[in-house]
Amino acid sequence: MISADVIVVGGGPAGSTCAWRLRAAGLDVAIVDRAVFPRDKVCAGWITPGVVEALDLDLDDYARGRVLQPITSFRTGIIGGPTVDTAYGRPVSYGILRCEFDTYLLRRSGARVPAAMAVDRIERVGEHWVLDGALRAPLLIGAGGHFCPVARHLGARRERDPLVVAQEIELLLRPDQLSTVRVRADVPELYFCRDLKGYGWCFRKGDHLNVGLGRMDRSALAAHVAAFRQRLVADGRVPGDLPTRWKGHAYLLYEASRPRLVDDGVLLVGDAAGLAYPASGEGIRPAVESGLLAADVVRAADSHYGRADLDPYRIEIERRFGRGAIGPRLPLPSGLVAAAGRALFRSRRFARRVVLDRWFLHADQPTLHIAEPTASADAPPPRPAQASL
Numbered sequence: 001m002i003s004a005d006v007i008v009v010g011g012g013p014a015g016s017t018c019a020w021r022l023r024a025a026g027l028d029v030a031i032v033d034r035a036v037f038p039r040d041k042v043c044a045g046w047i048t049p050g051v052v053e054a055l056d057l058d059l060d061d062y063a064r065g066r067v068l069q070p071i072t073s074f075r076t077g078i079i080g081g082p083t084v085d086t087a088y089g090r091p092v093s094y095g096i097l098r099c100e101f102d103t104y105l106l107r108r109s110g111a112r113v114p115a116a117m118a119v120d121r122i123e124r125v126g127e128h129w130v131l132d133g134a135l136r137a138p139l140l141i142g143a144g145g146h147f148c149p150v151a152r153h154l155g156a157r158r159e160r161d162p163l164v165v166a167q168e169i170e171l172l173l174r175p176d177q178l179s180t181v182r183v184r185a186d187v188p189e190l191y192f193c194r195d196l197k198g199y200g201w202c203f204r205k206g207d208h209l210n211v212g213l214g215r216m217d218r219s220a221l222a223a224h225v226a227a228f229r230q231r232l233v234a235d236g237r238v239p240g241d242l243p244t245r246w247k248g249h250a251y252l253l254y255e256a257s258r259p260r261l262v263d264d265g266v267l268l269v270g271d272a273a274g275l276a277y278p279a280s281g282e283g284i285r286p287a288v289e290s291g292l293l294a295a296d297v298v299r300a301a302d303s304h305y306g307r308a309d310l311d312p313y314r315i316e317i318e319r320r321f322g323r324g325a326i327g328p329r330l331p332l333p334s335g336l337v338a339a340a341g342r343a344l345f346r347s348r349r350f351a352r353r354v355v356l357d358r359w360f361l362h363a364d365q366p367t368l369h370i371a372e373p374t375a376s377a378d379a380p381p382p383r384p385a386q387a388s389l
Contacts, residue, residue: 002114004030006298007129007137009119009150011037011106013284014270015143017055017291019111025299029111030135034118037106041098042170042247044201044210046071046188048093051285053367054292055105059094062104069095069205075189076351078342079200079231084351092361095205119149129265139305140266141294146251148272154260164281167225167246168212177239178207189237190355193224196341200228202237211238212246214281251276251283261314265305269294275321279359289368290317296370320368
């Protein structure tokens with residue numbers, strides 16, 4: 001049986017960021033994931049300057065042999081309606097491929113990565129957690145996304161929880177497709193549904209194209225995706241032979257739920273905690289920031305992992321992202337709200353100040369800064385990392 005100070009279930013940005021910070025503090029961390037990295041992870045995939053700064057990411061180093069697409073402008077609008085182009089004149093985000101980004105962060109974490117395994121059995125044995133009889137640690141961190149087994153074990157998933165459902169596709173464009181596609185690599189295109197219950201996107205990352213659509217209405221998703229694809233093809237934005245079958249995924253919106261984040265010896269980060277931003281559905285920045293906040297609380301707990309010892313993490317999450325659960329809404333007809341929204345989307349000021357700066361770039365949210373962790377003098381040195389990547 002493998003023993004560690006901390007077991008992180010999930011090797012995505014939340015789990016690897018948390019492990020990276022815990023390793024810097026001298027803890028022995030093991031990351032388990034059902035996938036073998038590099039993994040196929042379809043995602044619109046852009047990172048804001050807040051993510052770059054929080055991760056202390058060296059962009060020059062990252063760009064060596066990987067996709068790092070500067071984003072300097074956006075096109076926004078309603079599907080089938082007029083569009084607004086917003087230019088910033090400088091990079092305000094960077095497009096990445098998740099298969100590359102996640103692998104980079106996982107390797108950089110320095111954590112031990114046992115062979116790929118799907119966690120089926122989680123047991124509490126004394127003061128330790130035991131996973132499938134193979135891994136043992138006093139602290140368990142759930143970072144496995146919406147379907148995280150730790151979140152299920154903690155009871156943080158309920159059938160009635162509102163979900164965003166999405167379908168998307170990412171492909172490497174052939175030379176003949178590159179010559180015809182009209183989407184500029186530095187200008188992601190965001191098109192909102194007419195009822196404002198979701199939006200579609202079209203984003204080039206170098207020679208890769210990512211197209212998708214997400215909604216809070218599960219029953220109508222397939223029809224909206226098909227109509228969106230047809231519109232993009234008809235407008236010449238994407239190749240005419242863009243595949244019709246896209247991959248699907250789902251995630252919780254933090255403001256629409258009351259997630260349970262902490263219990264004795266366990267806490268949840270990233271999508272496992274339902275931390276995606278409500279307006280854009282972005283999960284990378286909340287994943288990274290929750291991983292850092294969790295690691296900081298764990299370090300301060302000094303090997304005492306009772307619920308009360310870990311509860312400061314819940315407090316920090318609520319301070320950063322709010323308390324969750326959307327309050328009562330004004331009883332306005334949905335059609336009236338949608339009509340007013342469609343009118344606003346024609347405004348250049350609304351497009352920049354609200355849609356982009358607030359909803360997608362989070363320019364009004366300060367970067368998360370946490371003091372650099374240092375291993376205590378009496379702490380054992382971290383074990384050499386063993387990664388099967």
